[in-house]
Amino acid sequence: MSISHTLLALLEHGPCHGYDLKQAFDARFGHDRPLHYGQVYSTLARLLKHGLVEVDLVEPGAGPERKRYAITTAGVTDVEKWLAQPERPESYLQSTLFTKVVVALLTGRDAAGVLDVQRAAHLEAMRELTRRKTAGDLADALICDYAIFHLEADLRWLEMTTARLGRLGQEIRS
Amino acid sequence: MTPLMSARGLIKTYGATVALDSVDLDIQAGEILAVMGPSGSGKSTLMHCLAGVVRADSGQVRYGETELTTASDARLSALRRREFGFVFQFGRLVPELLCLENVALPLRMEGVRRREAERRAAGWLERLDVADCAGKRPGQISGGQGQRVAIARALVTEPRIVFADEPTGALDSLNGELVMRLLTRCAAEAGMAVVLVTHEPAVAAYSHREVVVRDGRIRTGTGVSR
Ligand SMILES: Nc1ncnc2c1ncn2[C@@H]1O[C@H](COP(=O)(O)OP(=O)(O)O)[C@@H](O)[C@H]1O
Ligand SMILES: [Mg+2]
Numbered sequence: 001m002s003i004s005h006t007l008l009a010l011l012e013h014g015p016c017h018g019y020d021l022k023q024a025f026d027a028r029f030g031h032d033r034p035l036h037y038g039q040v041y042s043t044l045a046r047l048l049k050h051g052l053v054e055v056d057l058v059e060p061g062a063g064p065e066r067k068r069y070a071i072t073t074a075g076v077t078d079v080e081k082w083l084a085q086p087e088r089p090e091s092y093l094q095s096t097l098f099t100k101v102v103v104a105l106l107t108g109r110d111a112a113g114v115l116d117v118q119r120a121a122h123l124e125a126m127r128e129l130t131r132r133k134t135a136g137d138l139a140d141a142l143i144c145d146y147a148i149f150h151l152e153a154d155l156r157w158l159e160m161t162t163a164r165l166g167r168l169g170q171e172i173r174s
Numbered sequence: 175m176t177p178l179m180s181a182r183g184l185i186k187t188y189g190a191t192v193a194l195d196s197v198d199l200d201i202q203a204g205e206i207l208a209v210m211g212p213s214g215s216g217k218s219t220l221m222h223c224l225a226g227v228v229r230a231d232s233g234q235v236r237y238g239e240t241e242l243t244t245a246s247d248a249r250l251s252a253l254r255r256r257e258f259g260f261v262f263q264f265g266r267l268v269p270e271l272l273c274l275e276n277v278a279l280p281l282r283m284e285g286v287r288r289r290e291a292e293r294r295a296a297g298w299l300e301r302l303d304v305a306d307c308a309g310k311r312p313g314q315i316s317g318g319q320g321q322r323v324a325i326a327r328a329l330v331t332e333p334r335i336v337f338a339d340e341p342t343g344a345l346d347s348l349n350g351e352l353v354m355r356l357l358t359r360c361a362a363e364a365g366m367a368v369v370l371v372t373h374e375p376a377v378a379a380y381s382h383r384e385v386v387v388r389d390g391r392i393r394t395g396t397g398v399s400r
Binding site: 112116119122123126127129130134148149151152155159162163 | 212355375376378379380381384386388393
């Protein structure tokens with residue numbers, strides 16, 4: 001995730017101090033990994049240097065926590081460009097799982113067993129995410145669903161591969 | 175803990191097809207058990223044998239004092255009416271009856287008076303968040319609503335075990351999620367066990383544990399029954 005774009009977008013929502021910015025980020029996006037203050041201030045310093053944010057208010061006293069930051073026009077354009085740019089679809093070619101299955105077949109081990117153990121681990125992870133989702137709010141549900149659907153894709157692959165093990169074994173050993 | 179239901183060495187064949195090949199399975203009171211596996215693997219056959227809908231060729235299914243494989247038809251049908259609840263992929267509601275009457279039907283068949291049956295039916299429609307469907311016929315409501323009405327009908331007799339065969343199979347993800355949330359919540363509150371047949375992992379993820387059926391045999395499973 002692009003932390004700088006996300007912080008910038010939070011500033012577009014309204015000017016704020018570094019401390020409040022961290023709180024806002026953590027509340028919305030920091031479910032698993034809250035930001036460090038250091039990250040927030042170093043990112044703000046970089047955005048400031050590139051003219052994407054400006055300091056719109058300085059309270060008396062010293063230290064970075066006295067400054068209030070606001071997004072600039074260039075900053076707004078930057079957020080807009082980021083949103084319009086699609087993310088690169090990940091392709092997970094040549095996963096470890098594929099390698100394990102082939103190795104099991106090559107060495108005459110129980111490849112179905114390898115797939116079964118993985119399937120069970122995936123389902124256990126989905127179960128945990130489903131519990132989190134059921135107990136949480138709508139934002140939790142969206143985050144958990146994202147992970148659930150990715151695990152589901154893996155499980156479909158595991159199921160297909162299980163169904164094709166016989167043929168795969170023949171091809172590999174021939 | 176003594177299991178609520180216990181199956182040993184179940185075998186069921188259809189002609190040359192071995193639908194179940196020596197299956198052992200325990201169901202604990204109040205647990206949600208997912209039965210997974212590819213289509214044609216024997217999930218529905220297993221469920222039907224457990225629920226006393228189909229008799230296995232050999233093996234035992236013990237439920238309390240009853241041995242299902244040798245019980246009389248009358249005893250089996252009484253169990254299915256009083257102790258077990260059923261949910262199918264398509265609601266199978268009676269199209270001529272109002273949803274309220276559909277849900278009250280299992281109670282009416284048990285001799286509960288109309289007013290009392292409909293009062294209890296209305297309570298379950300409420301719990302499944304479809305109280306507004308009470309006065310409509312099945313043809314007038316959506317698939318997701320119909321499935322929740324069907325669940326209300328399955329739970330209205332407060333069975334010990336709910337057998338659900340692909341209950342979200344005809345629903346989109348959002349409605350499937352809603353159905354699973356409500357089904358699992360209601361079952362937990364009422365202490366019912368659920369045997370949830372599904373090939374969808376996202377649906378099985380609502381269970382406490384799962385077994386996988388492949389070619390009529392149980393392969394592996396994880397999770398712990400509560
Ligand atoms: N009533 C029946 N008559 C003949 N064959 C059946 C019958 N019911 C199931 N089968 C066969 O038994 C096997 C298991 O079916 P089923 O239990 O319905 O699988 P699943 O529910 O996992 O899709 C399949 O090969 C199916 O064709
Ligand atoms: Mg089936």
